[in-house]
Amino acid sequence: MEKRLVYITTANRNQAREIGQVLVETRLAACVNVIDGMISMYWWEGKVQTDSETVLIAKTTEALVPELVRKVKEIHSYEVPCVVALPIVNGNLDFLDWIQNETKSGED
DSSP states (O other): OOEEEEEEEESSHHHHHHHHHHHHHTTSOSEEEEEEEEEEEEEETTEEEEEEEEEEEEEEEGGGHHHHHHHHHHHOSSSSOOEEEEEOOSOOHHHHHHHHHHSOOTTO
């Protein structure tokens, strides 16, 4: 089964922790990392915005990405949250197996 890193931006550390807690407790992610202090510049409603955000990185399987995205959209405060999955193409096989073992199967 293919593994994924899911990159999510959040409004602040508390929101990242809340979303991360849900993703791990529901086994949609084996692990999440919260990285605070990011500055984002982006177009929104016709003008450039600059905000402080917190990054959440979730480790999961390809099969769980659609459900993970739905869950994040359900609990996120943003109208259009950034939730993008990136393939893990190589790495520590023991760690990749751990991701598989700590997430629910795609059939659950």
